[in-house]
Amino acid sequence: MVNIAVMGHGVVGSGVAEILLSHADSISKKAKKQINIKHILDLRDFDGLSYSDKFTKDFRKIADDDEVLVVAEVMGGINPAYDYVKECLLKGKSVVTSNKELVATKGAELLKIAQDNNVNFLFEASVGGGIPVLRPMAQCMAANEMTEIFGILNGTTNFILTKMVKENLSFETALKMAQDLGYAERNPDADVLGHDACRKICILASLGFGKHVYPEQVKATGITEITLEDVDYADKLGYVIKLIGHCAKLSSDKIAASVYPALVPRDNMLSGVNDVYNAVVVKGDATDDVMFYGKGAGKLPTASAVVADIIDCVKHLQTRKYLFWEDGCKDYVEAQENVPTRLYVRLSKTDNSVVSQIKALFGDETAILNNTVANEIVFITAKQVEKELTNKIQKLQNCKVEAILHAID
Numbered sequence: 362m363v364n365i366a367v368m369g370h371g372v373v374g375s376g377v378a379e380i381l382l383s384h385a386d387s388i389s390k391k392a393k394k395q396i397n398i399k400h401i402l403d404l405r406d407f408d409g410l411s412y413s414d415k416f417t418k419d420f421r422k423i424a425d426d427d428e429v430l431v432v433a434e435v436m437g438g439i440n441p442a443y444d445y446v447k448e449c450l451l452k453g454k455s456v457v458t459s460n461k462e463l464v465a466t467k468g469a470e471l472l473k474i475a476q477d478n479n480v481n482f483l484f485e486a487s488v489g490g491g492i493p494v495l496r497p498m499a500q501c502m503a504a505n506e507m508t509e510i511f512g513i514l515n516g517t518t519n520f521i522l523t524k525m526v527k528e529n530l531s532f533e534t535a536l537k538m539a540q541d542l543g544y545a546e547r548n549p550d551a552d553v554l555g556h557d558a559c560r561k562i563c564i565l566a567s568l569g570f571g572k573h574v575y576p577e578q579v580k581a582t583g584i585t586e587i588t589l590e591d592v593d594y595a596d597k598l599g600y601v602i603k604l605i606g607h608c609a610k611l612s613s614d615k616i617a618a619s620v621y622p623a624l625v626p627r628d629n630m631l632s633g634v635n636d637v638y639n640a641v642v643v644k645g646d647a648t649d650d651v652m653f654y655g656k657g658a659g660k661l662p663t664a665s666a667v668v669a670d671i672i673d674c675v676k677h678l679q680t681r682k683y684l685f686w687e688d689g690c691k692d693y694v695e696a697q698e699n700v701p702t703r704l705y706v707r708l709s710k711t712d713n714s715v716v717s718q719i720k721a722l723f724g725d726e727t728a729i730l731n732n733t734v735a736n737e738i739v740f741i742t743a744k745q746v747e748k749e750l751t752n753k754i755q756k757l758q759n760c761k762v763e764a765i766l767h768a769i770d
């Protein structure tokens with residue numbers, strides 16, 4: 362039997378306990394050992410559960426218990442999660458976590474501590490909820506050099522955008538629905554402002570390219586400015602709007618990484634990823650595109666990934682799983698304005714010279730939609746370095762810029 366502890370009994374933590382208890386027999390067969398939850402750390406009281414006797418409010422009960430070999434951290438946030446995880450690793454306990462903020466901010470340091478102490482630090486649940494993506498990237502795609510990783514990384518915003526696109530609901534109404542269904546984080550800012558997707562693209566880029574990418578190095582734009590007008594124009598042009606996390610290798614010592622709402626063509630597979638589902642496309646130099654798809658948020662999908670990591674740790678108590686990246690460095694991530702992209706631009710116009718100005722600046726082939734009723738014009742540029750595109754947009758006269766979004770192929 363292997364004793365474990367679970368730190369946090371919120372949405373994910375209660376799902377971890379539920380799966381470990383309800384699937385105990387099949388899990389012990391897969392782990393080749395019985396897994397016993399010895400302690401659950403939470404400051405709240407949980408009376409009336411079949412496992413209420415396991416709760417403690419004192420982290421020392423876990424840290425100082427030499428019988429606890431694996432700890433699942435599902436509290437979220439940096440404090441006190443970082444101190445707790447670090448101490449557990451230093452004391453020779455393997456740690457699994459769903460905490461993307463912790464991994465995106467402190468991943469390189471915690472991986473190094475795990476390595477030095479010959480224990481495992483696994484975090485499959487931190488990206489894509491229930492989708493297996495980090496382990497397949499690190500193990501099944503180990504033969505590849507990764508060149509690009511992108512996708513829909515946040516379930517809440519994908520749910521909101523799906524409701525806006527398919528049911529014409531406003532951003533506010535769709536957000537309320539996401540909160541009522543328990544998808545949105547306690548503070549929806551992390552989701553709707555793009556911070557959550559930013560942390561996930563940092564983890565994917567760090568693992569994919571081998572060097573830590575910190576959230577403050579990545580420009581992240583959320584979906585709060587997306588309007589039903591833009592959803593409608595995108596539809597008329599053959600696109601849907603999705604929040605995309607993207608990173609790509611630019612050279613041996615430079616990558617691009619960003620998060621932005623983007624127009625996705627209807628014939629791109631990401632356009633069909635709806636509701637709380639996520640999809641991650643990993644481009645390896647041998648495999649080309651590999652796509653991972655599934656539920657990116659929610660209690661049981663996320664708990665499924667945490668429990669799988671617990672099983673992996675239990676099976677590898679004496680062996681380190683290969684999962685590692687080195688510390689990051691300044692200037693590793695190229696400024697977004699220097700990265701080639703396509704832009705969708707919506708203008709309100711005062712006269713019809715704007716169409717010829719757009720053609721002169723952006724080329725005759727530019728996709729233009731002229732809405733004479735609303736006196737607005739939208740167009741999508743060809744791919745060019747972003748600051749060159751924004752310089753051209755500034756040259757447009759007799760019009761006002763209402764919205765600029767990215768567009769992908």
Ligand code: HSE
Pocket residue numbers: 487489490514515516517518544545546552557657658659
């Ligand atoms: N709030 C996150 C999401 C949870 O909506 O994707 C999973 O990381």
